[in-house]
Structure formats: structure tokens, C-alpha cells
Amino acid sequence: MAQEIDVSLVNVTKKFGDLVAVDNVSFDVPKGSFFSLLGPSGSGKTTILRMIAGFEVPTSGDIYIGGQRVNDVPPNKRPCNMVFQRLALFPMMNVLDNVMYGLRRRGGMSKKEMERLANDALARVGLAGLGKRRIHQLSGGQQQRVALARSLVLDPTVLLLDEPLASLDLKLRQAMKLELKRLQERLGTTFIYITHDQTVAIAMSDTIAVINKGRIEQIASPEELYRRPATHFVASFVGENNILTEGRLVRQVDDQVGEVEMGGILMQGRIGEPMKPGDKVDLFVRPEMILLQPGKHSPGILGKVSEINFDGSHSLIVVDLLESQRPLSINVKVQHTEQAPEVHVGDVVTLSWNWGAGNIFHHVPLQEA
Amino acid sequence: MLARLKRTGALWLLLLPMLLWIGLLFVLPHIKLFLLSFQDRYTGAFTLKNYATFFTSPLYRGVFIHTVEYSILTTLVTLAIAFPAAFVVTKVLSERAKALVVIAIILPYWVSELIQAFTWMVIFRETGILSYTLRALGITRHNIEFLYHNWTVMVGLVYTSLLFMVIPILNSLETLDDSLIEASYDLGGDFWSTMKEIIIPHSMPGIMVGSIMVFMLVLGNYVTVTLLGGKNSLWFTENIYNQFIVRFNQNQGAAFSVILLTFSVLFVWALLKITKQDLSEAM
Numbered sequence: 218m219a220q221e222i223d224v225s226l227v228n229v230t231k232k233f234g235d236l237v238a239v240d241n242v243s244f245d246v247p248k249g250s251f252f253s254l255l256g257p258s259g260s261g262k263t264t265i266l267r268m269i270a271g272f273e274v275p276t277s278g279d280i281y282i283g284g285q286r287v288n289d290v291p292p293n294k295r296p297c298n299m300v301f302q303r304l305a306l307f308p309m310m311n312v313l314d315n316v317m318y319g320l321r322r323r324g325g326m327s328k329k330e331m332e333r334l335a336n337d338a339l340a341r342v343g344l345a346g347l348g349k350r351r352i353h354q355l356s357g358g359q360q361q362r363v364a365l366a367r368s369l370v371l372d373p374t375v376l377l378l379d380e381p382l383a384s385l386d387l388k389l390r391q392a393m394k395l396e397l398k399r400l401q402e403r404l405g406t407t408f409i410y411i412t413h414d415q416t417v418a419i420a421m422s423d424t425i426a427v428i429n430k431g432r433i434e435q436i437a438s439p440e441e442l443y444r445r446p447a448t449h450f451v452a453s454f455v456g457e458n459n460i461l462t463e464g465r466l467v468r469q470v471d472d473q474v475g476e477v478e479m480g481g482i483l484m485q486g487r488i489g490e491p492m493k494p495g496d497k498v499d500l501f502v503r504p505e506m507i508l509l510q511p512g513k514h515s516p517g518i519l520g521k522v523s524e525i526n527f528d529g530s531h532s533l534i535v536v537d538l539l540e541s542q543r544p545l546s547i548n549v550k551v552q553h554t555e556q557a558p559e560v561h562v563g564d565v566v567t568l569s570w571n572w573g574a575g576n577i578f579h580h581v582p583l584q585e586a
Numbered sequence: 587m588l589a590r591l592k593r594t595g596a597l598w599l600l601l602l603p604m605l606l607w608i609g610l611l612f613v614l615p616h617i618k619l620f621l622l623s624f625q626d627r628y629t630g631a632f633t634l635k636n637y638a639t640f641f642t643s644p645l646y647r648g649v650f651i652h653t654v655e656y657s658i659l660t661t662l663v664t665l666a667i668a669f670p671a672a673f674v675v676t677k678v679l680s681e682r683a684k685a686l687v688v689i690a691i692i693l694p695y696w697v698s699e700l701i702q703a704f705t706w707m708v709i710f711r712e713t714g715i716l717s718y719t720l721r722a723l724g725i726t727r728h729n730i731e732f733l734y735h736n737w738t739v740m741v742g743l744v745y746t747s748l749l750f751m752v753i754p755i756l757n758s759l760e761t762l763d764d765s766l767i768e769a770s771y772d773l774g775g776d777f778w779s780t781m782k783e784i785i786i787p788h789s790m791p792g793i794m795v796g797s798i799m800v801f802m803l804v805l806g807n808y809v810t811v812t813l814l815g816g817k818n819s820l821w822f823t824e825n826i827y828n829q830f831i832v833r834f835n836q837n838q839g840a841a842f843s844v845i846l847l848t849f850s851v852l853f854v855w856a857l858l859k860i861t862k863q864d865l866s867e868a869m
């Protein structure tokens with residue numbers, strides 16, 4: 218069965234003068250999915266969202282919503298609503314009037330009916346009974362919900378969210394994160410969600426598009442993104458990673474696995490992009506996928522524990538490699554379980570990992586990465 | 587530091603020059619004016635005669651009502667011109683164009699109101715630029731006197747008032763986050779509903795301040811009104827001038843002044859009450 222597509226961008230480019238803010242971007246957002254745009258500051262996320270909402274016109278390329286080309290449709294006629302980065306609630310109105318605003322513009326409904334719908338929407342986001350409050354009498358998290366209710370009450374085909382959690386403190390952000398996800402699943406509305414925080418994107422999304430300097434680096438599920446990053450940028454941006462730079466590809470074990478020489482030590486990883494032996498490469502290794510054993514073992518990489526950062530359920534252990542020709546260290550994340558080995562600073566340990574824990578890409582100088 | 591200043595009362599010292607200024611130049615003369623208005627012109631005895639003159643004379647009352655009507659009208663016309671201009675300046679123009687337009691608005695105020703009025707006279711008088719142009723274009727056959735009409739006076743008054751309306755509205759629009767306008771469109775609003783529901787309510791304090799200032803300035807205007815309106819201007823300030831300067835009747839003039847002042851204060855107060863604006867908030 219072909220999936221129904223709600224939003225589709227085809228070769229969309231946006232230039233501001235000489236600056237190419239969005240560079241030939243294409244993607245499809247399936248109906249009812251939670252789609253995230255993940256990228257660092259200034260990568261063009263907001264610009265993409267504003268083009269979907271209709272506040273910016275693409276320099277070239279086409280945008281489709283529900284199968285219809287909307288390039289020439291003004292924002293007030295598009296079947297999508299936006300939750301703004303700074304919320305943009307109307308301070309001159311109370312909460313209920315804010316939520317009713319879109320219904321009033323649409324018309325064709327009695328005031329009673331509108332109030333009922335608005336109160337329903339408020340109840341849905343957990344703000345029942347706060348309709349008479351002024352906006353400034355609400356906490357940050359409550360304002361957040363009002364902004365959501367104000368858009369949701371219109372039952373949009375697509376809801377666009379521009380980093381709506383960025384202004385909240387950590388705890389509230391965690392809570393809202395889960396709530397948003399649940400809400401989306403319950404309503405079945407298509408969400409396009411912008412964030413520069415990869416933990417948020419990974420926790421909530423069905424699909425993530427990683428964007429860098431206006432270009433899409435990879436579109437994949439969170440798991441895929443995490444396990445098989447497509448580019449050097451994705452590997453360094455998504456999730457925690459050890460990055461060992463300026464090694465050399467020794468050989469390709471098979472079409473997936475490569476062997477890399479780092480400071481005289483041989484290590485394995487997945488080959489992330491086409492390359493040949495002798496190429497200068499960087500190796501990424503997930504800290505939680507490394508096996509740490511006290512003492513000397515073989516095969517394995519010998520190291521000495523130089524630092525232990527205790528973090529409740531985990532410890533982050535920094536290991537300096539003993540046999541490398543240049544100073545190299547690797548972070549290992551160890552979960553505290555019954556069987557977890559106890560190590561101390563100064564202990565000699567052996568590190569090893571399956572090739573799938575590593576990812577090999579061509580070397581990229583630091584300032585360009 | 588502020589707390590210490592407050593404790594020692596030193597803060598009052600900072601206010602002193604202004605308090606003196608207001609006290610000596612505003613409060614004292616007005617007390618004197620107030621007392622004068624209740625005195626007989628010849629004996630100096632207490633009397634309500636000066637006020638009775640106003641309330642029994644259809645002429646004075648008529649002039650007063652005319653003045654108030656035209657002041658309100660002028661304020662509304664000024665608002666109608668200033669608001670769209672301020673909106674375009676803050677929300678549409680680029681930074682550069684913005685600066686140019688603001689300078690263009692401020693520039694005329696580098697010359698005094700007197701010179702401004704003379705400029706209008708050069709344009710409007712029988713042998714003036716407007717009359718000449720119309721004749722040269724063949725639209726009229728004779729020279730026309732444009733001066734000394736109510737609408738000429740209004741043109742001059744609107745012109746001298748524009749800045750005082752534009753600046754507060756500019757300020758209030760500056761503080762309006764553009765994303766509020768976008769949010770309104772996003773939720774299905776169009777230009778007019780966004781204007782009515784978002785932009786005007788947000789800039790209401792600026793509109794009030796501007797309107798109050800312009801209304802007061804116009805109500806008490808003398809120079810523009812006499813130069814452009816001549817003897818027919820029917821402006822209440824002219825009656826006050828006549829009593830003081832032409833008829834040497836200080837007491838009658840004082841009564842008229844008190845009436846004008848009292849009225850404008852009450853009017854502004856009522857306006858703020860009706861529109862539910864708080865003066866401290868509006869200012």
C-alpha cells in the first residue's frame with residue numbers, strides 16, 4: 218500500500234540575496250507521521266518551515282500540501298498551522314480568545330459552538346478552566362500549551378512546530394516532549410517539528426531529516442540515523458560519539474566492514490561512504506557500544522583509565538590508549554548493572570567493539586565539520 | 587545605590603529643577619489666573635459674572651463649540667494620516683528607507699510653527715502658488731482665495747500636529763512583534779482582521795498619547811489658526827487673546843482660560859475612561 222503523503226518538497230531552494238539558506242531540498246512527509254528537521258543553528262530549518270507555512274516564497278522548486286501545489290497560496294489559505302519559535306500568543310486577548318481566534322476568522326459558527334471547541338482544545342492540552350486568564354498570567358509551559366491549542370483547534374492537516382520547547386527548562390522540556398508525542402499519536406495529525414536538539418528529535422520522531430548549511434544530509438528513522446549515519450556530519454551531530462581523526466583505511470574486509478589504522482592500532486568499523494585503501498579517514502565509535510574489560514585481553518585495545526565521570530545510572534570512563542603512537546583516548550559509557558566491572562583511575566583495561574559500533578568516513582578538517 | 591538615594595531623599599533633589607520649573611511657570615500663574623477669573627474687573631470683588639458672560643452669550647459658546655469640534659476633527663484627520671504612515675514605516679520599509687521617511691517627517695519641525703504657517707500662506711493666498719497653478723492649467727479663470735476657510739486652517743493644524751501623532755504610534759508599533767502579525771495570518775486572518783484585532787489594540791496606548799497631545803495642542807493653538815484663518819477662524823484662543831490684549835479685560839480672559847483648561851482636562855479624562863486606558867499606562 219502506497220503511503221499517503223501530506224507534505225512534499227521538490228527541489229526547493231531559497232536565497233536571501235547571495236546567501237543560499239535552503240539548497241535544493243526535497244522530502245516527503247507521510248500522513249500522520251512525526252517528521253523532524255534537525256540541524257544546527259542557521260542551517261535553514263526555520264526558512265523551510267516558513268516556506269511550508271507560506272511566509273516565504275521559494276526561489277525555485279515546488280511545495281505540495283495534500284497533493285496540491287501551494288507555492289502561490291497565501292498563508293491564511295493553507296491547511297497548515299504553525300506554532301512559532303517564540304509562541305506569538307496575542308497578549309491583548311485572554312486564553313480563550315487566543316484559542317478562538319482562528320475559529321472566528323473562519324466564521325460560519327455560533328459563538329457558543331466556537332467556545333465549546335476552544336474549551337475542548339484547552340482541555341486536550343490540559344488547560345481546562347484557564348480560559349479567562351491573561352497570557353502573562355501563565356507559566357512558560359502553560360503558554361506553550363495555549364499555542365498548541367490555538368493551532369490544534371483548527372484541526373489542521375499539518376502542524377508546523379518551530380522549536381517550541383527551546384525556551385523551557387530541562388525538566389519541563391522532558392515532560393512536554395513526551396506529552397507532545399502522545400498528543401500527536403492520539404490526534405493522528407501530521408507534525409513537522411524543528412529542533413537543533415538531537416535528543417528531542419530522536420525521542421519523538423518517526424522520521425528525521427538532518428540538515429546542514431541548507432542541505433539535507435540524511436532522511437531516516439531515528440534508529441537508522443543512530444546506527445548508520447550517512448555522512449560525516451550526521452555521525453558527529455547525532456548522538457554521542459567518539460571521533461578518532463586522521464587515520465588511514467588499511468583494507469576493506471568486505472563491502473560493509475573496513476579496517477582502519479589509528480596511531481598504529483588497527484580498528485574496525487562500518488564503511489560509511491565509498492572509499493579505497495590508503496584514504497585518510499575518521500572513525501566514529503558509540504561510547505555505549507564499547508566493551509570494557511579490566512586487565513589485559515586479546516583481541517582488544519589496551520588502555521589506562523584516566524577519568525571516571527559518574528552519572529547515576531551510567532559512568533563515562535575516559536581511557537587513554539597505551540599502544541598508540543600518538544595520544545588517543547576513547548570515552549566508554551558503562552551501564553551500572555550487577556555484572557558491571559568495577560574500575561578505578563589508573564587501571565589497565567581492554568576495549569573492544571563489534572564493527573557495527575564504528576563508522577568510517579573520509580577525514581574532514583575540524584573547522585569544516 | 588538607588589535604594590540609598592531613596593532612603594536619604596536625595597532622589598527628590600534630582601526632581602527639584604523640574605518641580606521648580608513647573609511650580610514657577612505653570613502652577614503659580616494658573617493659581618493667579620484662577621483667582622483673577624473670579625474677580626470683578628473694576629472693584630476686584632468676588633463675582634461669577636465672568637463665567638456668566640460665557641454661559642449666556644451664544645457667540646462665545648458657539649465659538650467654543652466650533653473650536654472643540656474642529657479640534658476633534660483635526661485630531662481624527664491627523665490620526666488617519668499618521669497611523670498608516672507609522673505602520674508602513676515600522677512594518678514595511680527597510681531600515682534605510684525607514685530612516686529617510688522619519689527624517690522627512692521631522693524636518694519641517696526644524697522651522698518654527700510661525701514659518702510653517704507663512705509657508706502655507708504662500709501656497710494658499712489669492713496670488714499664491716495653488717491659485718496660480720490652477721489658473722495656469724486652465725482649471726479656473728480667476729485667482730481664488732484659499733485662505734480663511736475652515737479647511738485651510740485644518741490643513742495647517744494637521745501639518746503642525748503630525749509629528750506628535752506619528753512618534754508615539756511609531757514607538758508602540760516598534761514593540762509589536764512581527765510574529766504576532768504572522769500568527770494572525772497563519773490562523774486565517776486577513777489584512778483587516780489583523781489590523782482590527784492585533785495591530786490597533788497593540789498600538790492603542792500610542793494612539794491615545796498621540797491623540798491627547800494633538801487635541802491639546804490644537805485646542806490651544808493660536809499662531810496657525812490666526813494666520814491661516816484670519817478674523818473668521820472662530821478659535822476660542824482668539825477670544826482669550828482679545829480679552830487680554832485688545833480689551834484689557836484680564837478677568838474675562840482669565841475666566842475663558844480656566845474654562846478651556848478645565849474642559850480639556852475633563853475631556854481627556856473622560857476619553858481615557860471610555861476607552862479603558864490608564865494614563866500611566868498610556869504615557
Ligand SMILES: Nc1ncnc2c1ncn2[C@@H]1O[C@H](COP(=O)(O)OP(=O)(O)OP(=O)(O)O)[C@@H](O)[C@H]1O
Pocket residue numbers: 233236238256257258259260261262263264265413
Ligand atoms: N529574512 C532573511 N533575510 C536574510 N537572511 C535570512 C533571513 N531569514 C533567514 N536568513 C538566513 O538564512 C539562514 C538560515 O536561517 P534559519 O532561520 O532558517 O536558520 P535555523 O536553522 O532556523 O536556525 P536557528 O536554529 O538558529 O533558528 C541563516 O544564515 C539566516 O541568517
Ligand SMILES: [Mg+2]
Pocket residue numbers: 262263264302379
Ligand atoms: Mg530557527
